[in-house]
Amino acid sequence: MANFAKPSVPRFAVEVYQNAHLPEGGREVNAIVTVTATGGGTTGETPLVPHQSTAGGGRPAAPDAAVVVMVDCSGSMEYPPTKMRNARDATAAAIDTLRDGVAFAVVAGTHQAKEAYPGGGRLAVADATTRHQAKEALRKLTPGGGTAIGTWLRLADRLFASSDVSIRHGILLTDGRNEHEEPEALRTTLNACAGRFTCDARGVGTDWEVKEVTGIASALLGTADIVADPAGLAADFTRMMESTMGKEVADVALRLWTPQGAEVRYVKQVAPSMEELTGRRVESGPRTGDYPTGSWGDESRDYHVCVRVPGAAVGEEMLAARVSLVLPAPDGGPPQVLSQGLVRAVWTDDLAASTSINPQVAHYTGQAELAQVIQQGLDLRRSGDVDGATAKLGRAVQLANRSGNEDTAKLLAKVVDVVDAATGTVRLKAKVSAEAQMTLETRSTKTVRVKK
The missing domain is CATH 2.60.40.3670 (Immunoglobulin-like)
Incomplete structure (x- = not known):
């Protein structure tokens, strides 16, 4: 490595x-x-270039960073059986992306949190040996139990506290709803962890709650996304870890x-x-x-x-x-x-x-409205308000078209039939997959940069 x-x-x-x-x-x-x-x-968009970095005595420079990966090991991760295997492989890929000297740990999350590696309430220091040991420990992760995400985050916080580093970053994977913990308990945990570490959150499959996952990422200043096909986890985890390894100021x-x-x-x-x-x-x-x-x-x-x-x-x-x-x-x-x-x-x-509106201000005011009307439109669709949902999602199509937000426009086209994008004239699709709706909701806050 x-x-x-x-x-x-x-x-x-x-x-x-x-x-x-x-x-x-x-x-x-x-x-x-x-x-x-x-x-x-790095920007997090391209891989780091691997080469030897040396500090004063010719030894590799030790990055001032720690990472805790929280892997959902609840019973639902058994269906399909490939899901747990993909989660193990993704975590292994993330561990391979760690720079030498980065402190790290793996947490197995169910209705309680357990240290999968290294154990003893501490973090390991990444090198060839600890990376190999961690990947061996991943083989022992098996699904079983419930889901209480707050316990995972609290354990991660305790592990981070055991290491004197400035950059502390969590990666959290879940495939289900936070059913074994009261919503207030999770909110209390997020409030306690805010400012102590950042965290990227991912939902795998389509049986998790979008607002829970996006709420975790928002509170902890991280990113949220859907990985509908578990086979895509390894690539996503690698990208997240590459981005984390590029952070240098906390x-x-x-x-x-x-x-x-x-x-x-x-x-x-x-x-x-x-x-x-x-x-x-x-x-x-x-x-x-x-x-x-x-x-x-x-x-x-x-x-x-x-x-x-x-x-x-x-x-x-x-x-x-x-x-x-x-x-x-x-x-x-x-x-x-x-x-x-x-x-x-x-x-x-x-x-x-x-009365002139600055182009940058106008652009982002439109992007903020775009995110808002998508959320409102999807909520109205779930409640059965066809007219309200059509009006909101039509406005979203119009705003996405006007601002050049092509990614969001493509996601909207999976939920509505677009008659006229310029005027926002749309029809709700009769059947929409859970993946399409959850992807649109999860990514609704992603914006397109203004052309300066």
């Missing part, structure tokens, strides 16, 4: 896209903030300062997927709050910031917000400012200037 080189720490850049002009007395300022990290590793926060009298209406991640961050604000100083963004490698994300400012007269100008990327100091000192951008407000009597 080759050693994967540890990337260097990425450099961050902040770009602000907005129409700063407001009419006299106007108060709402919208901006798209693009954050780009470069020079740090706990980066989007810090927002606003002037006296201003109010932050909302902060949302809008690309590569929709993620509501408003309620996750942590006060960090006078008129200053931090919003978590998780771990970063080489990648770019877009955020929509909306600030309500005091109204002013024509000709006046003010700084509506200062956006900073900050990294906590390990010793508790002042955080490191990685990059900064400014959001402005300028009052004008030029009607054309004040």
Whole structure:
């Protein structure tokens, strides 16, 4: 097994896209903030190039990362029998993708959580020996029991706490609903784990609950997806692990300062997927709050910031917000400012200037509506409201067509017959597979980047 080189720490850049002009007395300022990290590793879209990385003494550099893979071993994983085998193979593929020096563990999840490898309440350190041992341990995983996902996450949290690393990432696989745990217990666990580690969640097959899996990923700042055919698990797990191995900076926060009298209406991640961050604000100083963004490698994300400012007269100008990327100091000192951008407000009597909508803001406002109407349309379809579902999913088709979101348009076409995409004229399909509906729902928050 080759050693994967540890990337260097990425450099961050902040770009602000907005129409700063407001009419006299106007108060709402919208901006798209693009954050780009470069020079740090991989995008997660292409495999890492394996080669030997050495630190001072000629030894391989030890990455500052830990990974816990949580594998559903409940009784339903026995049907079909290939499902459990595919899960074992996928976990083995993920283990093979670990860089030397990364701390890791495997958790077997049923109605309780058990340490499948290495055991003893600790993490193993990846090398040729531990990777082989872990794959041998996977052979012993057999299906049986119920599903209580909160217990899996709590065990992962305890294992992460045993290792002094900054990047902590979980991969969670389930094939069923969280039937052996109250929803409130899972919510409590997610609240406790938020900010302690990130987690990608995958549903395999079509017997799991979309809102549960997407809720786990959302709370823990990870990705969610469906792997309808268990044979696709190994490729998906490998991609997830490659992305994790490309992360080099953890706990980066989007810090927002606003002037006296201003109010932050909302902060949302809008690309590569929709993620509501408003309620996750942590006060960090006078008129200053931090919003978590998780771990970063080489990648770019877009955020929509909306600030309500005091109204002013024509000709006046003010700084509506200062956006900073900050990294906590390990010793508790002042955080490191990685990059900064400014959001402005300028009052004008030029009607054309004040009514113009910035293209980036308009694009992502449409993407947010797209995600919302898909969810509403699918909920209405499940409840039997054909007219309501047709109207919502028709609007989704129109928005996907207008914004060039081809992936979402293709998923919608499996749920509705499109008569006219431009006007959103559709008919609900009489029969829709569970896979088609769940894939659309799971991926509804994935957005297409605006062409800048």
